[in-house]
Amino acid sequence: MLTLGVDIGSLTAKGILFDGNQIVEKYLMPVGYNSKKASEKLIKALMEKAGIVDTDIKNIVATGYGRNNVEKADKAVSEIICHGKGVHFLLPHIRTIIDIGGQDSKVIVLDVSGKVSNFVMNDKCAAGTGRFLDVMARAMETEIEDFGPLALQGENPSKISSVCTVFAESEIISLVAKGEKREDITSGIHWSIARRIASMVKRLGMVTPVAMSGGVALNVGVIDTLEQILETKIETSALSQYGGALGAALMAAEL
Amino acid sequence: MAGRLKATKRMKKIMRRYYTQAKYAHLFGKKVAWITSGGPVEPLIAMNIIPVYPENHGAMIGASKMGGKLSEFAEGMGYSQDVCSYAKGDITSSITKESPIPGGLPKPDLLVCSNNICGTVLKWYEIQARKFNVPLFIYDTPFVHTEFTQEAKEYVDAQTQEYIQFLERVTGKKFNHKRMKKVWRLSLKSMHLWKAVLETAEHKPSPMTAFDAFFHLALIVTLRGKKTVVRYYQLLLKELKERTEQDVGAVENEKYRLLWDNLPIWFRMRWLSEKFAGHQAALVADTYTQAWCGVIDYIDENDYMSSLGEAYTRIHLNVGVDQMAETIKKFIKQYNVDGLVMHSNRSCKPYSFGQYDIQNLLREMDIPVLILEADMTDERKFSESQAETRIDAFMEMIKQKKN
Numbered sequence A: 001m002l003t004l005g006v007d008i009g010s011l012t013a014k015g016i017l018f019d020g021n022q023i024v025e026k027y028l029m030p031v032g033y034n035s036k037k038a039s040e041k042l043i044k045a046l047m048e049k050a051g052i053v054d055t056d057i058k059n060i061v062a063t064g065y066g067r068n069n070v071e072k073a074d075k076a077v078s079e080i081i082c083h084g085k086g087v088h089f090l091l092p093h094i095r096t097i098i099d100i101g102g103q104d105s106k107v108i109v110l111d112v113s114g115k116v117s118n119f120v121m122n123d124k125c126a127a128g129t130g131r132f133l134d135v136m137a138r139a140m141e142t143e144i145e146d147f148g149p150l151a152l153q154g155e156n157p158s159k160i161s162s163v164c165t166v167f168a169e170s171e172i173i174s175l176v177a178k179g180e181k182r183e184d185i186t187s188g189i190h191w192s193i194a195r196r197i198a199s200m201v202k203r204l205g206m207v208t209p210v211a212m213s214g215g216v217a218l219n220v221g222v223i224d225t226l227e228q229i230l231e232t233k234i235e236t237s238a239l240s241q242y243g244g245a246l247g248a249a250l251m252a253a254e255l
Numbered sequence B: 001m002a003g004r005l006k007a008t009k010r011m012k013k014i015m016r017r018y019y020t021q022a023k024y025a026h027l028f029g030k031k032v033a034w035i036t037s038g039g040p041v042e043p044l045i046a047m048n049i050i051p052v053y054p055e056n057h058g059a060m061i062g063a064s065k066m067g068g069k070l071s072e073f074a075e076g077m078g079y080s081q082d083v084c085s086y087a088k089g090d091i092t093s094s095i096t097k098e099s100p101i102p103g104g105l106p107k108p109d110l111l112v113c114s115n116n117i118c119g120t121v122l123k124w125y126e127i128q129a130r131k132f133n134v135p136l137f138i139y140d141t142p143f144v145h146t147e148f149t150q151e152a153k154e155y156v157d158a159q160t161q162e163y164i165q166f167l168e169r170v171t172g173k174k175f176n177h178k179r180m181k182k183v184w185r186l187s188l189k190s191m192h193l194w195k196a197v198l199e200t201a202e203h204k205p206s207p208m209t210a211f212d213a214f215f216h217l218a219l220i221v222t223l224r225g226k227k228t229v230v231r232y233y234q235l236l237l238k239e240l241k242e243r244t245e246q247d248v249g250a251v252e253n254e255k256y257r258l259l260w261d262n263l264p265i266w267f268r269m270r271w272l273s274e275k276f277a278g279h280q281a282a283l284v285a286d287t288y289t290q291a292w293c294g295v296i297d298y299i300d301e302n303d304y305m306s307s308l309g310e311a312y313t314r315i316h317l318n319v320g321v322d323q324m325a326e327t328i329k330k331f332i333k334q335y336n337v338d339g340l341v342m343h344s345n346r347s348c349k350p351y352s353f354g355q356y357d358i359q360n361l362l363r364e365m366d367i368p369v370l371i372l373e374a375d376m377t378d379e380r381k382f383s384e385s386q387a388e389t390r391i392d393a394f395m396e397m398i399k400q401k402k403n
């Protein structure tokens, strides 16, 4: 019997079909402004892709910001538990998970059995979230995919002192005007967010090994700076973006 | 579910009567004093002065969801976004008369301010003293970093004397020591009763939650030292004991027990209480309402002259972070809680700034901590979906941990 996990984030929707042992199918799409519609579309697309019908799916668990808007879901579970479960399945030795989402950043510490033993989320503002990177990439007129690699080329990271997304944006504009190098400014931006995330990790008390899940795990610039600040390796999986959805699918199997 | 406490009705009546009396105080030849929530109120009652609490008014403003609007007005006058929203609400209301109480608070004849709760109240009361052109007494309590020293004791005891002289000057009457003795005893008695009320929550399931405590607190804040308070808490205690005897819980099928830190989020009380109840979680205790019985041990029932100062200096907000953490540890054990919810309150710096340190100091207890960012009355500082995500995640973690 199959189970389905859907993760409706603030930017992207992810779905995972799970057969009790392994991942059968996965799907990712942008959410747009209507998360309810997005979830319907996601489920339909995923079923088509896998060539299955409604009745083949035993349970559906929804997670992410839009979790309560998924009509077909049997249960809604918060991202913390789902990310914990998903990452534990992919990388069972991991004890600390860093997840930088569109609106929320979180650090989760797992016990040896993979249960969440503690977590912390960013405070109310968007400073340490994926949104920060999006806004900065746009300000630098760089595609988000190229943003991380560009940061790695920076030799003297520019100093970005404001943690506020709006103020940091104007700081960047003046750095550009001053003629600082594109790579250096980009590197500075990555240092800025990494420092903020690192302070959350320290607040919670880091337990190694550490992994990153969520979309920002694809950004090599963030990984690199975080590794330098935390002085530890940060692992990722090819399925990093699906951590939440996978955890939801695993939860669905337990229902 | 247990439903509402029956005593609530009586409480509302007492509060209504209290505010009406304050409003028409002058008709009865009485004076009105505005006083801070941690201020020494007993001498006022002994002198037949009606105490009025801008902070209690602030809580009402918050509960009526007027906090954001009133704060905005004050910000338009030049007050910073970061100024406590109780202060901003009061300053605005005293100008615009907007208030959940028709006409706002009755005008003060004198002001009494103690900085044992924060530094904000000093400026706030100075501003109001200028505005109303009335005398202000400041009861200055040194911060108790680690211990209450002999020097500190002498310093505050001298102020108790000055305070009494001040009241004599303002009223033109001799201080009534005989009455004060009675008031002091009644005040202590109501603290003991309040403590007993809160301690009924040790029972599983808990007959009350912190949300009840936030509501029933108003009397010990405003009228301690009066017989009404003693009688009311006796009634409340009786009702709560009936619940514990019959194992009636305030939250249906209570499974998880939580401790709350900081002031309530007045404008989201119902939402929060339903949110936690939905997870079968009861907030069984909180550091805020406990503050009104936290100094019992320092009070000498027969000697107010030399114990009033100590009692008012050693309150929860006027002690170091280590001691705050100790108090929290004590409650965690006493109330057998599964987690701690800390309201990081944009308004109240003295209450909020040590929270991360406290969290660190609790690490050895392996108790999950949730930090919720909000404000006690300013709804602009609150995001429901963010709070919801955090509370859900926190409760799911506790469930996972316990099962």
Ligand code: SF4
Pocket: B055, B084, B085, B086, B087, B117, B118, B119, B120, B121, B263, B347, B348, B349, B350, B351
């Ligand atoms: S800052 Fe805190 S203690 Fe001071 S008046 Fe405001 S809420 Fe009360």
